[in-house]
Amino acid sequence: MSEHLIHIVYMAAAACFILALKWLSAVPTAKRGVITGIIGMLLAVGGTLMSPEILHKGVHGYQWIVVALVAGTAIGIPMALMPMTAVPQRTALSHAFGALAAALVGTAEYYLDTGNAFSMTNLTHFKMTAIGIEVLLGFLTFTASLMAFGKLQGLIPTRPIVYKGQNVVNFTLFTVALVSVIWLIVDPSKTFLFPVVMILSLVFGVLLIIPIGGADMPTVISLLNSYAGLSAAAMGFVLDNKLLIIAGALDGSSGFILSIIMCKAMNRSFTNVLFGAFGQVHAAAVAGEQKTARSAGPEEAAALLEAANSVMIVPGYGMAVAQAQHAVRELFNELTKKGVDVKFAIHPVAGRMPGHMNVLLAEADIPYDKLLEMDDANRELGQTDVALIIGANDVTNPAARHNKASPIYGMPILDVDKARTVMVIKRSLNPGFAGIDNELYYLDKTLMLFGDAKAFTMQLVKNLTGSSGMH
Amino acid sequence: MEPDLLSHFYVFMLATFLGLEIIRRVSPLLHTPLMSLTNAISAITVVGSLVIAGEQKTTLSTILGTVAVTASMINIVGGYMITYRMLKMFKKRGPGPK
Numbered sequence: 001m002s003e004h005l006i007h008i009v010y011m012a013a014a015a016c017f018i019l020a021l022k023w024l025s026a027v028p029t030a031k032r033g034v035i036t037g038i039i040g041m042l043l044a045v046g047g048t049l050m051s052p053e054i055l056h057k058g059v060h061g062y063q064w065i066v067v068a069l070v071a072g073t074a075i076g077i078p079m080a081l082m083p084m085t086a087v088p089q090r091t092a093l094s095h096a097f098g099a100l101a102a103a104l105v106g107t108a109e110y111y112l113d114t115g116n117a118f119s120m121t122n123l124t125h126f127k128m129t130a131i132g133i134e135v136l137l138g139f140l141t142f143t144a145s146l147m148a149f150g151k152l153q154g155l156i157p158t159r160p161i162v163y164k165g166q167n168v169v170n171f172t173l174f175t176v177a178l179v180s181v182i183w184l185i186v187d188p189s190k191t192f193l194f195p196v197v198m199i200l201s202l203v204f205g206v207l208l209i210i211p212i213g214g215a216d217m218p219t220v221i222s223l224l225n226s227y228a229g230l231s232a233a234a235m236g237f238v239l240d241n242k243l244l245i246i247a248g249a250l251d252g253s254s255g256f257i258l259s260i261i262m263c264k265a266m267n268r269s270f271t272n273v274l275f276g277a278f279g280q281v282h283a284a285a286v287a288g289e290q291k292t293a294r295s296a297g298p299e300e301a302a303a304l305l306e307a308a309n310s311v312m313i314v315p316g317y318g319m320a321v322a323q324a325q326h327a328v329r330e331l332f333n334e335l336t337k338k339g340v341d342v343k344f345a346i347h348p349v350a351g352r353m354p355g356h357m358n359v360l361l362a363e364a365d366i367p368y369d370k371l372l373e374m375d376d377a378n379r380e381l382g383q384t385d386v387a388l389i390i391g392a393n394d395v396t397n398p399a400a401r402h403n404k405a406s407p408i409y410g411m412p413i414l415d416v417d418k419a420r421t422v423m424v425i426k427r428s429l430n431p432g433f434a435g436i437d438n439e440l441y442y443l444d445k446t447l448m449l450f451g452d453a454k455a456f457t458m459q460l461v462k463n464l465t466g467s468s469g470m471h
Numbered sequence: 472m473e474p475d476l477l478s479h480f481y482v483f484m485l486a487t488f489l490g491l492e493i494i495r496r497v498s499p500l501l502h503t504p505l506m507s508l509t510n511a512i513s514a515i516t517v518v519g520s521l522v523i524a525g526e527q528k529t530t531l532s533t534i535l536g537t538v539a540v541t542a543s544m545i546n547i548v549g550g551y552m553i554t555y556r557m558l559k560m561f562k563k564r565g566p567g568p569k
Contacts, residue, residue, distance in 0.1 A: 024501060024504065024508055025493070027561050027563075030501060030504065031555065034508060034551060034554050037508060037511060041515070041517075041547055048518045051522065053522050053526050054525030054526065057527060061525040064533060065521060068520075072540065072545045072548065075541070075545045077552065080549045084557070095510065097514075098510060101517070101520055104520070104536070105523055107535055108532040108539075109523070111531055112523075112528055112532050235516055235519050237479055238519075239519050240475070240479075241518060243515060243518060244515055245482050245486065247512050249486035249487045250490040251510075253487050253490030254490060258506065261499075346499070354503060355501060358502070359557055362560040365560075373499050
């Protein structure tokens with residue numbers, strides 16, 4: 001295929017990607033978006049396979065490509081069939097693969113260009129800059145994403161691991177890596193520096209995630225999404241390919257916007273998420289005065305729910321951990337059957353990645369028009385009879401509104417305390433990830449429902465079906 | 472700076488602004504599928520990987536290219552499939568009685 005034709009194919013692919021993201025903005029057009037994205041990718045892959053660099057090698061040029069395409073498909077399919085509760089770790093893992101591809105191509109380009117004196121002339125200062133960024137971002141995102149995967153999968157402890165001088169170590173390491181890259185840009189022939197950059201980036205990725213706790217994962221995953229995209233864009237600069245630049249920039253900006261949304265939803269800054277090690281600092285700060293909470297059993301709770309006109313369910317990561325989404329769906333069905341208006345209030349950082357709760361509830365067949373964003377939910381909570389909290393904690397803590405001493409002060413929350421009655425399904429009164437006591441639990445209108453999220457919800461369902469039999 | 476290089480920067484800048492405008496409009500309901508779709512799209516790294524794997528200039532570059540094609544392909548297949556699977560689950564009204 002001629003050079004010009006390939007450019008046209010790439011341009012069409014870029015248009016497909018833009019349309020794909022545009023159509024993804026709303027549910028009715030979203031599937032069309034995915035199909036368009038697939039078409040774009042087919043165009044890009046097809047066009048590349050027809051490029052003269054590969055074609056002139058004949059059949060021989062395709063042998064490893066076929067092996068890789070088959071292997072990638074064989075691993076990709078099971079990764080697409082993972083259960084929805086595992087979506088955060090699956091996403092982290094795929095960020096790792098994306099970043100790895102970019103980093104390896106950057107590495108290959110560097111060694112191809114430094115292979116002999118003639119090819120060395122290809123390696124301009126500019127190309128070296130792009131390779132440097134590609135490799136630095138690629139390798140650090142690779143290990144950082146693997147670490148995030150490990151934490152989400154429970155292979156590594158999710159609590160933040162902090163030690164004295166951590167930020168100094170990280171900063172020094174990153175500076176050394178950056179200086180090495182700059183040195184390479186000045187003099188690309190210093191090949192001994194390249195492995196240094198590779199290793200330091202890999203190590204830095206690990207160190208970056210160690211101090212990050214589970215509740216900060218939504219921000220971190222979004223940030224890694226952005227990095228993976230930017231390293232793809234850097235690859236575009238290296239290879240002189242505008243399609244890569246466009247697709248990488250789209251991905252980079254998407255991750256960036258999601259990170260900002262997540263940070264805002266926690267009232268924190270990037271630096272605070274990355275270097276703050278939230279959970280640790282305040283864990284010891286709470287103790288002291290005895291407060292009493294009221295508790296109730298499943299019968300009483302079921303009766304209250306049945307008598308209500310409107311119920312707002314507030315799901316959190318605890319619901320995902322307990323795999324309670326299907327039990328919640330049964331509760332939704334039973335209450336709806338009895339004429340109760342049931343809706344769900346979704347906080348932006350509920351769960352372990354952006355939109356996590358929506359996907360889980362959609363999987364459980366909850367109609368998506370019942371899932372309310374935070375602002376809409378807060379408008380309705382004032383007129384809601386019962387707010388039922390399942391596995392959420394800090395996002396419901398009224399202290400965020402008025403207690404300036406609280407570490408979560410200023411964080412936007414769901415105003416569940418405005419509802420007439422509040423019910424909280426929880427194992428015990430232990431505080432949440434940040435070690436902050438939730439004053440919601442001690443309000444007069446609050447009933448604590450002690451138990452496992454799934455088991456307790458099923459008991460509620462049982463009581464509701466039982467009572468309908470008696471009518 | 473070469474004019475060609477400059478045009479790359481223009482493309483990058485415009486694509487970033489376009490991306491910011493488009494993504495801002497995506498409903499929070501769909502943030503998880505958004506991330507898996509952008510993940511699949513960023514597997515466009517396959518384009519660079521394919522060339523490196525196909526050119527077979529050196530053993531090292533062929534190995535790196537082949538691994539990179541595999542990694543990209545995992546994200547293409549996995550990313551598009553799971554996004555579609557997720558979107559199929561979003562229904563307006565559940566099957567239960569209203």
